Amino acid sequence: MPEPNEPSAALLLKAILRVLDEGSIAALATLTNARKNVGTKILVAESGDAVGSFGDVALDRVVAKRTPGFLESRDEAHLFHVRDFAPELTEWAEASILFERLEPEPRLVICGAGHVGAALARLASLTGYKATLIDDRPDFVVRDRFPDGRIELIAAQNWSDAVREAIGSGRGVSVAVVTRGHNEDEECLRAVIATDADYVGLIGSKRRTNMVLDRLREAGADVEKLRKVHAPIGLDIGAVTPEEVALAILSEMVADRRGGTGGSLSSWRRESELGKGKQVR
Structure with missing residues (x-):
């Protein structure tokens, strides 16, 4: 029996190319640590449309639900533990999923x-x-x-x-x-x-x-x-x-x-030292 991602590999690649060609954004989620199906992927577009599967409908669903929050964060990539965003899926509690942002070059x-x-x-x-x-x-x-x-x-x-x-x-x-x-x-x-x-x-x-x-x-x-x-x-x-x-x-x-502020990265240090100075006086 083929792995869950094998039949959809061509569809997944086609979906990725479509995202880039249309100038839209999506998240590519990869199961990186689990008891089974490691390496399987699902692509979730900002519209909510998904391509691919982890071999578990419930896991597919919660990952698709988690995607908008990841895209809004503007992170390039983030590793999540399933237990952190879907504790009800006890079978996948120790599994981890890598979310990667896909978008055309700016x-x-x-x-x-x-x-x-x-x-x-x-x-x-x-x-x-x-x-x-x-x-x-x-x-x-x-x-x-x-x-x-x-x-x-x-x-x-x-x-x-x-x-x-x-x-x-x-x-x-x-x-x-x-x-x-x-x-x-x-x-x-x-x-x-x-x-x-x-x-x-x-x-x-x-x-x-x-x-x-x-x-x-x-x-x-x-x-x-x-x-x-x-x-x-x-x-x-x-x-x-x-x-x-x-x-x-x-x-x-x-x-x-x-999503940056344009401020100085070291401003906290000066503010902290100023606060300490005030306390001493």
């Missing part, structure tokens, strides 16, 4: 190939993003400037069409609007907020970004989507050079994607 669409946009595209590629760099000046998006093949270069005939096409469904996509002027910013941002991009940021001072957002608001743009725009874009790290500005922008994008 994408970054950059509007504007000036100094900051160019630096951002290069840095994003180094950190695992598939970057798309768009500009309406063909000379700014030539391969001689960007030999990295992971950076897609688009010379836009018009900003709106190029931006919407590059963003697509918006799932897993961050967008940075870093063009050379108010008009270009407005045109790009108008196209961006018509999509469902995960993250949208606009470069510029408070005054400049407010000007662009106000124009779009007055033109009838979706107020809720405008409210979600990170403007000015990036974390405050005191950035000066284009490369530093790019780092500030990408840091905020990563924090947003991973």
